[in-house]
Amino acid sequence: xxxxxxxxxxxxxxxxxxxxxxxxxxxxxxxxxxxxxxxxxxxxxxxxxxxxxxxxxxxxxxxxxxxxxxxxxxxxxxxxxxxxxxxxxxxxxxxxxxxxxxxxxxxxxxxxxxxxxxxxxxxxxxxxxxxxxxxxxxxxxxxxxxxxxxxxxxxxxxxxxxxxxxxxxxxxxxxxxxxxxxxxxxxxxxxxxxxxxxxxxxxxxxxxxxxxxxxxxxxxxxxxxxxxxxxxxxxxxxxxxxxxxxxxxxxxxxxxxxxxxxxxxxxxxxxxxxxxxxxxxxxxxxxxxxxxxxxxxxxxxxxxxxxxxxxxxxxxxxxxxxxxxxxxxxxxxxxxxxxxxxxxxxxxxxxxxxxxxxxxxxxxxxxxxxxxxxxxxxxxxxxxxxxxxxxxxxxxxxxxxxxxxxxxxxxxxxxxxxxxxxxxxxxxxxxxxxxxxxxxxxxxxxxxxxxxxxxxxxxxxxxxxxxxxxxxxxxxxxxxxxxxxxxxxxxxxxxxxxxxxxxxxxxxxxxxxxxxxxxxxxxxxxxxxxxxxxxxxxxxxxxxxxxxxxxxxxxxxxxxxxxxxxxxxxxxxxxxxxxxxxxxxxxxxxxxxxxxxxxxxxxxxxxxxxxxxxxxxxxxxxxxxxxxxxxxxxxxxxxxxxxxxxxxxxxxxxxxxxxxxxxxxxxxxxxxxxxxxxx
Numbered sequence: 245x246x247x248x249x250x251x252x253x254x255x256x257x258x259x260x261x262x263x264x265x266x267x268x269x270x271x272x273x274x275x276x277x278x279x280x281x282x283x284x285x286x287x288x289x290x291x292x293x294x295x296x297x298x299x300x301x302x303x304x305x306x307x308x309x310x311x312x313x314x315x316x317x318x319x320x321x322x323x324x325x326x327x328x329x330x331x332x333x334x335x336x337x338x339x340x341x342x343x344x345x346x347x348x349x350x351x352x353x354x355x356x357x358x359x360x361x362x363x364x365x366x367x368x369x370x371x372x373x374x375x376x377x378x379x380x381x382x383x384x385x386x387x388x389x390x391x392x393x394x395x396x397x398x399x400x401x402x403x404x405x406x407x408x409x410x411x412x413x414x415x416x417x418x419x420x421x422x423x424x425x426x427x428x429x430x431x432x433x434x435x436x437x438x439x440x441x442x443x444x445x446x447x448x449x450x451x452x453x454x455x456x457x458x459x460x461x462x463x464x465x466x467x468x469x470x471x472x473x474x475x476x477x478x479x480x481x482x483x484x485x486x487x488x489x490x491x492x493x494x495x496x497x498x499x500x501x502x503x504x505x506x507x508x509x510x511x512x513x514x515x516x517x518x519x520x521x522x523x524x525x526x527x528x529x530x531x532x533x534x535x536x537x538x539x540x541x542x543x544x545x546x547x548x549x550x551x552x553x554x555x556x557x558x559x560x561x562x563x564x565x566x567x568x569x570x571x572x573x574x575x576x577x578x579x580x581x582x583x584x585x586x587x588x589x590x591x592x593x594x595x596x597x598x599x600x601x602x603x604x605x606x607x608x609x610x611x612x613x614x615x616x617x618x619x620x621x622x623x624x625x626x627x628x629x630x631x632x633x634x635x636x637x638x639x640x641x642x643x644x645x646x647x648x649x650x651x652x653x654x655x656x657x658x659x660x661x662x663x664x665x666x667x668x669x670x671x672x673x674x675x676x677x678x679x680x681x682x683x684x685x686x687x688x689x690x691x692x693x694x695x696x697x698x699x700x701x702x703x704x705x706x707x708x709x710x711x712x713x714x715x716x717x718x719x720x721x722x723x724x725x726x727x728x729x730x731x732x733x734x735x736x737x738x739x740x741x742x743x744x745x746x747x748x749x750x751x752x753x754x755x756x757x758x759x760x761x762x763x764x765x766x767x768x769x770x771x772x773x774x775x776x777x778x779x780x781x782x783x784x785x786x787x788x789x790x791x792x793x794x795x796x797x798x799x800x801x802x803x804x805x806x807x808x809x810x811x812x813x814x815x816x817x818x819x820x821x822x823x824x825x826x827x828x829x830x831x832x833x834x835x836x837x838x839x840x841x842x843x844x845x846x847x848x849x850x851x852x853x854x855x856x857x858x859x860x861x862x863x864x865x866x867x868x869x870x871x872x873x874x875x876x877x878x879x880x881x882x883x884x885x886x887x888x889x890x891x892x893x894x895x896x897x898x899x900x901x902x903x904x905x906x907x908x909x910x911x912x913x914x915x916x917x918x919x920x921x922x923x
Contacts, residue, residue, distance in 0.1 A: 309596020
């Protein structure tokens with residue numbers, strides 16, 4: 245130990261080299277080419293994950309991970325304690341924020357499809373290693389708490405079915421402890437621990453078994469949702485929305501509830517962790533994200549309407565609201581029908597939270613940011629079994645000790661932060677010059693030629709290439725080589741649009757930039773929003789663009805314009821954080837119409853608008869992908885604003901816990917620098 249401390253003598257440390265090493269590690273990015281599939285049966289992580297998931301499987305996974313806890317628990321909790329019947333509006337606001345972030349996730353799912361790290365990998369190849377670690381560390385927190393929350397919700401539901409005899413027995417036999425939440429006493433939830441262990445075993449047994457189990461439970465959950473909608477119509481009463489009861493706590497309660505409701509929309513980022521196990525990730529991921537968000541929003545709004553029209557918001561049971569609302573009207577048989585759906589919904593939600601957590605750990609461990617043994621993949625189950633066991637054990641321990649409400653709030657902040665940073669990454673990436681994102685734009689087109697070697701590569705050139713000299717490509721795109729899980733060119737073309745493949749294919753230098761059938765840019769020929777805008781403005785469209793300093797059709801991003809966008813995005817993030825903080829914590833001064841508060845708000849709004857306009861003036865990279873986030877830079881910028889606002893609406897204790905978690909992560913990331921400097 246004394247020798248180690250002596251080696252850290254400041255006189256022995258080369259500070260110039262120290263700064264360079266730290267700066268290089270924090271900012272270094274991961275090339276997409278390094279994530280291409282290997283030629284054998286193993287990758288840098290070891291045995292490959294099984295590529296068996298279809299688009300329907302991904303939708304089922306996303307919907308299941310959302311609807312369970314969101315529908316059966318969060319709706320009642322937010323309605324009673326925060327928003328009243330205004331929980332409907334809270335869900336809509338949270339859904340808008342999710343959709344804005346969802347389109348950013350969908351674009352990255354197309355850009356980097358063969359990955360398991362979700363936002364972690366997206367930021368690693370865009371921003372740098374430190375930000376990637378920061379996001380990955382918080383994704384682990386998100387999924388860890390989601391698993392524990394699902395186990396706790398299932399335990400509470402079983403306790404409700406048993407008339408609370410389970411909780412009374414545990415409190416009397418095991419004892420109570422001071423809750424890790426707001427000082428209340430609670431019993432160690434041994435049932436939640438047991439549930440988490442059982443689901444961990446199911447996930448570790450293989451992806452086919454997990455998804456099959458998930459699909460069966462989703463069908464059962466759908467049937468119960470239909471029952472709730474039909475049976476609830478016989479007991480609704482409009483007086484529960486009358487006389488100011490719809491927003492009992494005002495818009496502040498609605499917005500606070502929206503931050504907690506965001507927990508109910510975490511499924512789509514779970515979809516983004518399955519890229520390495522999906523058959524066609526470049527098409528399945530954007531479709532699954534969109535479909536799962538729409539389905540979840542429909543379920544939440546409809547259930548919240550029935551709940552708040554059947555029971556006064558102040559009388560809602562926060563632990564099992566959908567079961568108890570029928571009991572309040574004497575319909576006891578419905579309680580057991582809903583209980584079946586609760587078991588199915590909460591189980592599939594628990595499964596959906598635990599499913600991606602070991603995959604993020606697997607990706608980070610494979611990159612050397614966590615212990616290497618966590619990247620081990622079982623050759624029998626084709627799952628990261630060590631990461632499954634470790635993550636399941638931690639989630640079970642958390643479910644044993646922490647209350648459900650605190651788990652929900654803590655997970656919301658990690659989710660919101662991940663969504664914010666993914667929006668930032670998309671905004672940065674779309675305005676970078678070609679040389680900076682060359683690995684991204686070539687990834688899809690080179691997937692057919694770079695990931696195979698030897699005979700398979702020759703086979704692809706001879707049999708699969710549509711650009712053989714003198715030959716016309718005809719018929720549907722098929723996998724004539726027999727290559728396993730070869731992505732379908734037909735799927736890509738369906739999303740991009742038709743083109744003359746005899747002279748213009750994905751390897752063409754102008755692919756996605758020029759429509760060869762019309763001779764004009766793809767942006768001008770395919771963007772429906774631009775076409776409508778041109779019709780609205782008329783002949784003044786082009787003169788208006790020139791006067792506003794907007795980029796022309798032939799303008800391309802350079803290193804200087806990319807740097808300008810980077811600076812603007814950084815300032816935009818900081819300014820949005822200050823703006824949202826003032827809106828929330830200075831609301832009394834704003835509502836009191838203090839002149840300085842109004843002036844400060846107007847000034848910050850103008851500065852935010854100016855930064856967005858400066859970004860708009862920079863040329864975008866013209867390359868096209870099967871799916872791209874629309875209306876840049878407005879969609880990612882608004883997603884950043886909404887997510888930051890919702891984060892700041894969470895409680896102070898949540899931020900304290902979050903800061904502790906981040907400090908632990910930053911310490912573990914930076915602890916190796918002193919040793920590295922002495923080598």
